[in-house]
Amino acid sequence: MKNQFLEAGQIVNTHGIRGEVKIVPWCDSPEFLCSFSTLYLDGVPIKVRAARVHKGNVLAQLEGVDDVNAAMRLKNKVLHINRADVQLPEGRHFLADLVGLTVIDDDTGETIGAITEVLTPPAHEVYVVRGETKEYLIPAVDAFLRGTNVDEGWVRVHLIDGMGQEI
Structure with missing residues (x-):
């Protein structure tokens, strides 16, 4: 049985003082991860306010994470995507x-x-x-x-x- 939620990356650090997190993507590209408006953290959906590629990683502002202290609590957490949010091209597989x-x-x-x-x-x-x-x-x-x-x-x-x- 296919898992509904797939590992997509890991929060490895904070970035700046406004709550941005640095994510190491585990998917095809950082751009792919930036395309999601919702990620899943510990099974809970979390909205992505903004995301951009920076040196092969993703810097993201997540909803409810407004300062460096909140971002620091997410360090080492694994982010997931919902399989239903992705339309893979013909012949491609997770x-x-x-x-x-x-x-x-x-x-x-x-x-x-x-x-x-x-x-x-x-x-x-x-x-x-x-x-x-x-x-x-x-x-x-x-x-x-x-x-x-x-x-x-x-x-x-x-x-x-x-x-x-x-x-």
């Missing part, structure tokens, strides 16, 4: 939805394992797939991905020699 999917070798039809983690280095995502005897690092690029169906719970991949390592 990373949280990929973890746990069954991975099938498209050439043989055999199940090789399940996605345990999605790495996000600068070039492209990499799926960490753990099977019974091997672990695979599969780049999330067209050369290796043959299909993804989050609703049915599978990813089909093309493997090459040396991609899997004994565990």
